[in-house]
Amino acid sequence: MRLDPSFIREALIKLLEALPTTIAITAVSVVCGFVAGTAIALVRVYRVPVLQRVAAAWVTLIRGTPMLVHLLVIYAGLTLLVDTLTGKLGLGWNSARIPMIGFAYLSFSVTASAYCSEIIRSGMLAVDKGQREAALSLGMTTMQTLRRIVFPQALAASVPNLTNFVIGMLHGSTLAFVVSVVDINAKAEIVASTNWKFFEAYLAAAVLFWGMTILLERAGGAIERRINRYRKGGVA
Amino acid sequence: MGLPFDISFVFSFIPKLASTLLLTLGIVAGSLLSGLLFGLIAALPRLYRVPVLEQFSIAYASFFRGTPILIQLFLIYYGLPELLKAAHIDVTRAPVLVFVILTYGLHTGAFVSETIRGAVMAVDRGQVEAAYSLGMTGPQAFLRVAAPQALAIAVPVLANQTLALLKETSLAFTLGVMEMSGKAQALARITQHFLEAYLALALIYLAVAFILEKLLLALECRLLRHELPEAAAGRFRLRRGLTLRKLASELRGGAPT
Numbered sequence: 001m002r003l004d005p006s007f008i009r010e011a012l013i014k015l016l017e018a019l020p021t022t023i024a025i026t027a028v029s030v031v032c033g034f035v036a037g038t039a040i041a042l043v044r045v046y047r048v049p050v051l052q053r054v055a056a057a058w059v060t061l062i063r064g065t066p067m068l069v070h071l072l073v074i075y076a077g078l079t080l081l082v083d084t085l086t087g088k089l090g091l092g093w094n095s096a097r098i099p100m101i102g103f104a105y106l107s108f109s110v111t112a113s114a115y116c117s118e119i120i121r122s123g124m125l126a127v128d129k130g131q132r133e134a135a136l137s138l139g140m141t142t143m144q145t146l147r148r149i150v151f152p153q154a155l156a157a158s159v160p161n162l163t164n165f166v167i168g169m170l171h172g173s174t175l176a177f178v179v180s181v182v183d184i185n186a187k188a189e190i191v192a193s194t195n196w197k198f199f200e201a202y203l204a205a206a207v208l209f210w211g212m213t214i215l216l217e218r219a220g221g222a223i224e225r226r227i228n229r230y231r232k233g234g235v236a
Numbered sequence: 237m238g239l240p241f242d243i244s245f246v247f248s249f250i251p252k253l254a255s256t257l258l259l260t261l262g263i264v265a266g267s268l269l270s271g272l273l274f275g276l277i278a279a280l281p282r283l284y285r286v287p288v289l290e291q292f293s294i295a296y297a298s299f300f301r302g303t304p305i306l307i308q309l310f311l312i313y314y315g316l317p318e319l320l321k322a323a324h325i326d327v328t329r330a331p332v333l334v335f336v337i338l339t340y341g342l343h344t345g346a347f348v349s350e351t352i353r354g355a356v357m358a359v360d361r362g363q364v365e366a367a368y369s370l371g372m373t374g375p376q377a378f379l380r381v382a383a384p385q386a387l388a389i390a391v392p393v394l395a396n397q398t399l400a401l402l403k404e405t406s407l408a409f410t411l412g413v414m415e416m417s418g419k420a421q422a423l424a425r426i427t428q429h430f431l432e433a434y435l436a437l438a439l440i441y442l443a444v445a446f447i448l449e450k451l452l453l454a455l456e457c458r459l460l461r462h463e464l465p466e467a468a469a470g471r472f473r474l475r476r477g478l479t480l481r482k483l484a485s486e487l488r489g490g491a492p493t
Contacts (some may be wrong), residue, residue, distance in 0.1 A: 003318070065438045066403035066447040067492055068417055073438055076430035080241060115492045168491025171304035175407075185306055196312040206303045206311055213302035 006198055011191050016082065018187035019208070021101070023185060026174040028105045033112020040117035042146075047123050055117070062114030067172050075179050104176040112169055119165055123158035124150060126186055156227045163220030164199040169212050184208055184234035245432035246439070249423055252462050253433075253440055256419045261444075262336055263415060270341030270399055273349025293349065300346030305339070305404050312339045313411055336408045340401065347397050355390035356382055388460050395452035399445060400493040406441070415441065420426045 043055045062070065079095035084096055127150050135145040155162075174185035182190070184205050192201035278296055281289035300308065315336045317328050327334075361380050367377035409418030417437060424433035 061442065064442040066406035066417070066441060068406045069434060069438045069441060071435040074423070076424070076434050081433050084240070107409075111492050130314060132483070136374065153435065164491045167302075168493070171306075171491055174304040176305040185304065188307070190311075201319055202307055202310045202314060206299075206307050209304055209307060210302040219303075 004197060007195075007197050007200045007205075008204050011197075011201045012189070012207065014191050015184050015187050015201075015204055015208055016127040018184045020184055021176075021181065022170070022173050022183045023219075025101070025176055025181070026166070027109060027169045028172070029112045029169050030116075031107035032105070032109035033116045033169070034120075036109065037116025037118075037120055040113060041124060044117070044121055059117055061113045062111060063118070065198035067108070067111045068175055068178065070111050071103070071175055071178055073084075074107040074110065078106070098132050100179045101176070101181050104173075104180045104181050108169065108172060108175075111172065112165075115165055115168070115196045116162075119158050119161040120154065122161070123154035126157045127153045159220060159224045159227060163216060166220075167216050170212060170216065171209065239428045241431060242429065243432070245427065245429045246436045247431075247438035249420070249433050250440065252423060253416055253419055256363055256414060256416045257440065257444065259413070260402075260405055262410060262413045263333070263340065263413075264398070264402050266337040267340030267344055267401060267405070270337065271344025271348050271392075271401075274341055275352055278345060278349035279356075282349070286385035297346045297349050300343050301350070305343050306407055306410060308343055309336065309339050309407065309411055312342070324488025332411050332413055336411055336413055340405065340408075343404070344397060345400055347382045349395070351390050352386070355386035355393070357390055358386045377468055391456050391459055395449075395456060399449060399450060400446060400491075402448060403441070403493040406419065 040059065043051045082095040082098065086092070097136045100148075131149050131153065132145055133215075135149040136142075140148065173183055176183045177186040177189070180186075186200045188205040189198075192198040247353040278293045280286075303311075313332070316335065316338075317326075320327050348387070356461045363381050363385065364377050372380065405415060406417040408415050409421065412418070420433045420437040424430040427433070
């Protein structure tokens with residue numbers, strides 16, 4: 001069997017059909033993870049009594065287990081829970097009615113929340129304490145301080161990490177095949193299995209992911225440069 | 237789907253899964269060793285600006301960092317025999333494990349090469365210049381002056397990459413290797429106790445990650461016993477405009493695995 005360049009192009013076109021699924025999974029998990037991660041980071045930075053411990057345990061638990069395990073546990077656990085509950089309550093429907101992609105959204109958001117919270121936390125800790133004190137002494141409320149002073153600087157400091165995080169979630173979205181969601185990776189296998197040109201199909205998938213990663217890196221770099229314009233010092 | 241939850245299955249699954257732990261750790265160790273080797277080989281042309289090799293090394297690091305490990309596994313598993321067949325080498329009978337370790341090794345190597353490069357570049361140029369002016373040769377200056385300082389920066393990052401590698405090996409099941417997560421899925425299917433099997437799997441990963449983290453921390457302390465990590469920022473002459481914090485974020489990332 002020889003490398004078939006024309007099939008790579010053909011596969012690439014077919015893989016584009018699955019591109020929206022991959023982007024949707026990545027976008028949903030990044031956005032949900034960012035919101036949940038911010039909440040977790042706030043709880044830890046402000047040392048909210050009991051919740052702080054819970055948040056720390058959550059982050060350790062999620063970061064100590066592979067993304068695949070989160071997906072497997074959530075899929076198995078949620079279907080079991082829903083089926084048991086609906087069976088007892090006699091609602092007459094079961095977990096098969098939940099769309100498969102929902103499990104991917106939920107599970108990857110869970111993964112993202114822990115990793116994102118660490119990024120945001122380290123960004124917030126990088127903001128000089130004097131900044132927050134100055135804002136409070138000017139009479140700003142805690143919310144105002146966070147929104148106007150802490151978050152802009154914390155997020156600016158975490159742009160490189162956030163870029164890596166988004167790329168990580170993009171790459172992690174390939175796991176969705178485990179719950180039979182047809183993303184680019186799963187599509188590559190489908191495309192390949194029709195004529196056994198696995199190498200060509202996965203090469204096309206790799207090219208697609210590589211391109212998206214380079215785009216994300218470029219975007220991250222551009223945002224970083226834009227932000228650092230304010231950090232020059234001086235008066236103009 | 238599946239049978240009702242029964243916590244006793246979690247405990248009975250743990251020893252069954254632990255029996256495949258050695259295979260998982262073997263994959264991690266093999267990939268880490270080959271990854272360090274690939275990483276070093278790939279970093280050198282970029283550090284010494286060797287013309288053509290440098291471009292190859294940049295493309296290698298970019299590709300293996302820019303594509304998901306899952307795709308890489310399939311790509312090498314299906315692609316390498318084809319490529320080698322062109323060179324009249326038959327590897328179709330090679331065990332799957334070889335492909336798995338090679339892929340994870342290449343994947344880790346890309347990250348290691350970036351780490352080594354970043355760490356060496358972070359050492360102030362004046363240090364090497366001072367070594368040269370004292371009459372040291374190129375290798376002497378690298379080994380005696382640049383490398384020890386770079387090591388202090390790279391070791392914590394490499395420790396994180398090892399932990400990430402442990403979690404990434406959970407994907408080896410896709411090629412049919414019966415490591416821990418593959419075994420867990422098989423047990424789940426046979427017994428129909430899915431959640432219990434996966435919980436047992438999570439517990440083992442958590443325990444192994446915890447122990448590995450402590451071991452790596454001990455290793456870090458031993459390797460860097462002359463410079464505490466906190467003190468490193470003050471002790472080392474970093475290149476201008478670079479803080480240790482900025483460097484760490486450049487190297488470590490924060491990507492989920």
